[in-house]
Amino acid sequence: MFGLVDCNNFYASCERVFRPELEGRPVVVLSNNDGCVVARSQEAKALGLKMGVPYFQVKAEFEQRGGVACSSNYELYGDMSRRVMWYLQQRAPAVEIYSVDEAFLDLHGMQQHFDLAGWAGDVRGAVRQRTGIPVCVGVAPTKTLAKVANRLAKKDALAGMGAGVLVLDDEAQRREALSRVPVQDVWGVGHKNAGKLYAVGVRTAAQLAGVGDAWARKNLGGVVGARLLHELRGFSCSGVVVEPDVRKSVCKSRSFGQVLSEMEQVAGAVATHAARAGEILRHDGLAARLLTVTVETSRFANMPPPYSSSAQLTLPVATDDTLTLTKWAQRGLERIWRPGLRYVKAGVVLDGLERAGVNQQASLFGDVATSPARAKLMRALDALNGRFGTGAVKVAAAVPAPGTREPWGMRRNAKSPAFTTKWGELWQVKC
DNA sequence: TCTGGGGTCCTAGGACCC
């Protein structure tokens, strides 16, 4: 059996842990630049706010009805996530941290020793007590069915039924559960496939489990679709993965806080992303052979039509050196730059990752990136930024003009403190 | 005025190589 623990309204719940005055009020958390609604408390959902809606479209009414909007605070959410995951790891023999707010638990063999519903309810209560985060738990013979069980546990808890826990352990329960889930809510069925399924009259997960294998293979992404059907029918096709795979890419991209048209300013953003990506490579002991730079103008403007472009460069030697990555990133930007446009976003992607220092062919001309002195410089850079904060030491291209703040910097008008990760922002208790 | 970020996996065509 598999368990799926999913935090309820995770980002909004994190905000509430340290701001109890938000309890009972509609709360939303906004994406970077305070752009879109990315998390909603139950009260905000009840007001009809949709996931992903641009905040400016709903702001006036939401605030007038007593709603509170928070800028995203990923430092806080990351730390709260670590607390939840750490506790789950104490309770289950194997845990797959699937996302910031979800984990699969390996419960094989446990039903012989525990009443799983009771056990899951206990875990749920303990997570709430220890971290302040409410969760729901689904338990079933496959990961896909555990997702279904979790979804129904949440729905029932909201309707005042059940205890935020649902175990599907026999055929009748499985069938009943699948009949209650719309096909577009099944894990692995996205927007496009839901459309195809509706077109042939498949509306529920139960109906999906009954479509022919050949049809699924042809229309739902080949082997991916076939696996999905098996899992819905109760045959497990994937286990709990405790060790995450070695990463295959690093992507750093961000919308600017304002429209930019000067290459020097966009270059500053690109240099910042290249440096952050380099930091991640060094942290993971990896080096990149391919570097892609991307830029975009607004997708929502009609005149001039939206422009987006990318340039992929093959580096002569795989590297994790920030100065080298920055240099190549600037070249990439020059290749795709079109003057006179209103850019809103830029990014850097690193692919072709290999273990740093292993199997790297030296360049004919002795690329400086492989030199021990440069490796030492990078260690010093990381140590300084670790001690004094990200961006304490930067490449010159990422430094804004004297006396100005970063023109590409984010808007974040309502960010809560880093309650758990910065000494200066700890919760204050007044006696 | 204002519309997120970070991933994985797959497909496909053109240029080029042997």
Next chain:
DNA sequence: TCTGGGGTCCTAGGACCC
């Protein structure tokens, strides 16, 4: 008259997940 097979690199896009 008969015109291959296998590979990489690049760009672009589509599907899915959170």
